[in-house]
Amino acid sequence: MSGCNGLSRVDQRRMLKLVTPEEAFRRLQQTIRITKLDFEAVSIENSCGRVLAESVVSSTNIPFINRSAVDGYAVKARDTKNVSAKKPLKLKIEGELFPASALGEFSLLPGQTVYLGCGAPVPEGSDAVIRVEETRRHGEELEVCRPLEKDKNVIFAGEDVKRGSIVLSEGHILRPQDIGLLAALRIRRVKVIRKPRVAVISIGDELTGLERDEPSKTINNYALIISAMASEFGALPKIIGIASDVLSEIVEKIEKALTIAEIVVTIGGCSVGVKDFVPDAVNTIGKPGVIAHGIKISPGKVTGLGVVKGKPIVMLPGHIVSSVAGFHLFVAPLIRLHSGSNILGTPQIRAKVSQDVKAKRGMQAFLRVHLKKIKNEFVAVPISGGSSSLSTLIKANGFTVLNEGAVVKKGDKLSVTLFNEKELLQL
């Protein structure tokens, strides 16, 4: 059907030269410039979920001094060697220590003890703590009813964290307990990788913003989806707005985006139709321009990649499922590259597939799946539907990519990537 596939048609702007997603991303990695990751200092209270830009070394021992692990009394272990309820060790209670007490307040002589509130310093002259309920008390006299080994109920200085040790490593994603540790080390602000900015441009005469809402037009909702996804992957999304199907408008919006973001994403206008100007726009703006257009994956085939001024431009298709595929294949890994973490937002789970699935010859398949748990086993149910069907993405909670021409049988195991880590909660 040669005549049906000519290059110079009035109704087709260009031909796609298909490459694999891996090859396309390799080109991108080789062409973009990430000199060094930008960082910023944030207060530890606002650091949860952020990526550490440098390792943290402990400047102190935690705890700072030996402390009691229980409410009890300070004893010298060897003095309790042969004691029992019938033959107790008798000690004189000299006073009380509490967590707020200073270490030097007491120095015990043989026959002396002090009450230790849980967390109190263990005073000189003692090396163990006997629990309150294992003693008898008569006024200022204490009877210890059982033998105690040395160090019993003592938390040692540096036992939890040793001075000079690396407590958190560069690239670690901060969690509540990490913030608690930073506070204990009296660190108030912490260096984290700056969130990469992702600019999102929507292309199409038919689009209108939610705020304007012309009834005859289509709401620009895909930009909301892609930017919310970028946000969940740890980026800072910036919705640039809508460009009409006019080359100059698209050029202008992309140029603006390049000045304020590390990653530029366009939605729509990158197919082969007469109004698909995005690849032309990218080539107009600068070198090398488009580095790949046409990906061996379905849906998502018309996705394109460009680089201008060292920055990546991901041209996502106008169908939402294709667009989401392109996001996971290219935008998510770009965010990770710019975030100093190769793990953000991508929980993967092995699951049995609930029915036969396959990919077309020469094409990988981006398969929407609904991952669910049946009797403690993960099952992936493929969700079929057109590439413009938003409702299939509502039903799905993740995806899997099949190799070119792959045939996978019901019951075979697949690696499912959840759309993001929160999807795990709705399983």
Next chain:
Amino acid sequence: MSGCNGLSRVDQRRMLKLVTPEEAFRRLQQTIRITKLDFEAVSIENSCGRVLAESVVSSTNIPFINRSAVDGYAVKARDTKNVSAKKPLKLKIEGELFPASALGEFSLLPGQTVYLGCGAPVPEGSDAVIRVEETRRHGEELEVCRPLEKDKNVIFAGEDVKRGSIVLSEGHILRPQDIGLLAALRIRRVKVIRKPRVAVISIGDELTGLERDEPSKTINNYALIISAMASEFGALPKIIGIASDVLSEIVEKIEKALTIAEIVVTIGGCSVGVKDFVPDAVNTIGKPGVIAHGIKISPGKVTGLGVVKGKPIVMLPGHIVSSVAGFHLFVAPLIRLHSGSNILGTPQIRAKVSQDVKAKRGMQAFLRVHLKKIKNEFVAVPISGGSSSLSTLIKANGFTVLNEGAVVKKGDKLSVTLFNEKELLQL
């Protein structure tokens, strides 16, 4: 050892009456008053991760009209029945339609066609779309080279979402694609459950705030940990500050907390020592006061629960591991009760345990574990250490609870709860 366990001691304020975590939480559920969950309207852009307060019914069909799924030409399928490259169907091109075009712009007669950009309305008189690359074009004459079945490459009105259907259900946690759907339905604001407020009070003479930082004192870092955890579970934490080990100060802080939060959490001051005033404070404030003190779990034994003015007060122990155990046992489920979702923040994964573990007789065990993936299999490595060891919580990423006296052998499967869904990313 009767004399070692009397009730009226000067060095022990009270005896614990141990109950199981389940019994304690049952009492709490029976005693607190949650009349009805509070909701608020938020803009859809800010609704990601929030819990829907009402089901959403589609007010419209998506798409609104039949649209082309490809760049191509409108045809009547039955006219293509016997066509081939050698014997093509010839049609006159009457014009072009694009996604922004109105439906009524063309009405095709036999022998006519229009160019349809991807997403363009499919005009009257046609019922299928042939791809550009499957046609030949000579000026205004189109040659269709192959037969087409009816509906081919047509996206039907309502195919994605039918008017009147429930698209998102009450209790659903909103995701990016859901926000896109709401926008498509021209919904700008959405009713979500208000985040429950969790007030956190730290008790102890030894504590100082990070902002004051008296060098001889201990930084109040546990409040940061518990409030960051509350935040990750979908609550709005409010750090009330530090109360000294003085009954009146604790009473005052709890009373303040009850006025601004749905859930009150205290940290420390709830053991049996001479300075442990929190249970007294709770009983002082109102009825019923303390409803459980002493939980059959280790660590976490001295955790207490109270209810005043229908609101829950969780008394967490001063050791951080016990405190985190108490959070997961009581605070997290309380947040869920107040959030309208029983799933927030609690991904559970079955894993093989890497060594023998056991619980004491008559006590459940809160076991810190480091869940990791070895050859696509989840393995839970128990992390041992004292209940005051923050570093063990840095090493751990989840926990499991063993039944009273349970003996679990290496290789047996356990259900591990990750500290929160983000932990999955660091596996």
